[in-house]
Amino acid sequence: MGKIGILGTGVVGSTIGIKLIELGYEVKMGSRIPKNEKALAWAKSLGEKASVGTFESAASFGSIIFNCTKGEAALDVLKSLSTASIENKVLIDISNPLDFSKGMPPSLYPSLSNTNSLGEEIQKALPHTKIVKTLNIVSAGTMVNPGNIQGEPSMFICGNDGAAKSETVKLLTQFGWKDIIDLGDITAARGIEMLLPVWIRTMQLMGNGNFAFKVLR
Amino acid sequence: MGKIGILGTGVVGSTIGIKLIELGYEVKMGSRIPKNEKALAWAKSLGEKASVGTFESAASFGSIIFNCTKGEAALDVLKSLSTASIENKVLIDISNPLDFSKGMPPSLYPSLSNTNSLGEEIQKALPHTKIVKTLNIVSAGTMVNPGNIQGEPSMFICGNDGAAKSETVKLLTQFGWKDIIDLGDITAARGIEMLLPVWIRTMQLMGNGNFAFKVLR
Numbered sequence: 516m517g518k519i520g521i522l523g524t525g526v527v528g529s530t531i532g533i534k535l536i537e538l539g540y541e542v543k544m545g546s547r548i549p550k551n552e553k554a555l556a557w558a559k560s561l562g563e564k565a566s567v568g569t570f571e572s573a574a575s576f577g578s579i580i581f582n583c584t585k586g587e588a589a590l591d592v593l594k595s596l597s598t599a600s601i602e603n604k605v606l607i608d609i610s611n612p613l614d615f616s617k618g619m620p621p622s623l624y625p626s627l628s629n630t631n632s633l634g635e636e637i638q639k640a641l642p643h644t645k646i647v648k649t650l651n652i653v654s655a656g657t658m659v660n661p662g663n664i665q666g667e668p669s670m671f672i673c674g675n676d677g678a679a680k681s682e683t684v685k686l687l688t689q690f691g692w693k694d695i696i697d698l699g700d701i702t703a704a705r706g707i708e709m710l711l712p713v714w715i716r717t718m719q720l721m722g723n724g725n726f727a728f729k730v731l732r
Numbered sequence: 733m734g735k736i737g738i739l740g741t742g743v744v745g746s747t748i749g750i751k752l753i754e755l756g757y758e759v760k761m762g763s764r765i766p767k768n769e770k771a772l773a774w775a776k777s778l779g780e781k782a783s784v785g786t787f788e789s790a791a792s793f794g795s796i797i798f799n800c801t802k803g804e805a806a807l808d809v810l811k812s813l814s815t816a817s818i819e820n821k822v823l824i825d826i827s828n829p830l831d832f833s834k835g836m837p838p839s840l841y842p843s844l845s846n847t848n849s850l851g852e853e854i855q856k857a858l859p860h861t862k863i864v865k866t867l868n869i870v871s872a873g874t875m876v877n878p879g880n881i882q883g884e885p886s887m888f889i890c891g892n893d894g895a896a897k898s899e900t901v902k903l904l905t906q907f908g909w910k911d912i913i914d915l916g917d918i919t920a921a922r923g924i925e926m927l928l929p930v931w932i933r934t935m936q937l938m939g940n941g942n943f944a945f946k947v948l949r
Contacts, residue, residue, distance in 0.1 A: 622847045622922075629846065629929075630839045666883070666948040671930065698933045705839075706930030712846075713888065713923030716915045717947060725949060730934060731883040732943035 520577025545573025737794025762790025
């Protein structure tokens with residue numbers, strides 16, 4: 516199996532990393548410093564297929580990269596990577612441009628929504644990397660186990676490169692996703708990221724994130 | 733049965749009007765001029781329960797009012813109404829703040845999205861009217877016949893007045909909606925209106941509007 520780099524040590528990064536290792540991938544989790552405590556604890560329980568390093572070393576390690584950083588940090592982290600570490604690779608972007616500065620519930624950064632998106636801005640910043648936007652509209656647990664939601668939820672995907680989307684669909688299928696909807700080029704990230712406000716209101720209403728959207732048709 | 737005023741003579745207004753008359757309501761369809769040709773043609777086939785008039789007379793007529801105007805016109809139309817015609821009434825707002833000025837697909841008006849919404853702006857403009865946002869996330873045919881979509885689609889609703897939402901839920905139930913999700917006060921209109929961009933991309937992909945969202949949980 517292949518090697519995958521994960522950027523970010525939060526719940527999303529660690530959950531996806533565990534699933535990828537279960538599936539047989541080698542995974543390096545990257546953070547700002549070489550020996551992040553959360554990353555080390557994560558790797559310790561997972562055996563030799565799990566390793567840790569800087570963002571740069573995790574990106575270099577992976578033939579595919581997951582961006583699991585927070586939306587407010589994503590562009591800074593990704594712009595700090597060397598071209599060699601990311602050139603021609605598939606980067607699966609799960610981040611959301613959530614702006615918590617105005618209180619709860621968060622809004623989206625105005626410069627990264629509506630007529631733009633974080634997915635597009637990342638694609639512009641990394642023109643030689645193939646950005647695919649997906650998974651950002653469900654909780655971490657559901658990302659890697661959609662079967663925990665009855666009724667076969669839908670997962671949107673978008674990006675400019677067809678082969679990169681095919682590789683991503685293969686991974687999503689391994690995660691258990693059966694209803695994957697390709698909305699086209701990376702500009703569709705606008706709509707996909709704009710699902711977050713209603714997701715958050717629904718989460719506040721239900722008191723948990725154990726739900727997902729389905730496009731009935 | 734009661735009297736309902738419909739503002740707007742487009743597909744949404746005429747479809748909802750037909751359904752309300754089927755259900756036994758008296759309906760007056762309002763437009764800028766007293767005898768709009770589309771409105772007259774609509775009323776002609778529907779018998780004595782259907783009538784036409786100005787926005788003002790349709791609003792005065794109804795004990796409940798449906799705002800089915802285009803997003804770009806909604807605020808102007810609603811601000812033009814006399815207080816007497818709308819005071820203490822329920823206004824069900826189906827409009828979307830779609831900005832077609834930058835081409836297709838439309839974005840949302842920046843001043844009416846993300847940290848604001850058309851629903852909220854209408855509530856601010858009409859402080860003595862009870863605004864309820866709903867139905868804006870499906871095609872006109874599905875608004876009044878959700879059973880045409882397999883799997884029991886979800887319909888979001890929000891507004892500041894509980895009794896107004898209860899009245900709206902009764903109407904939605906008469907339309908056939910079974911899974912109605914109350915997201916809280918009118919600020920939830922932000923998220924509900926922000927579903928439009930992904931709705932439009934999905935519609936472009938599918939080539940029709942015969943789909944709807946479901947919150948699986």
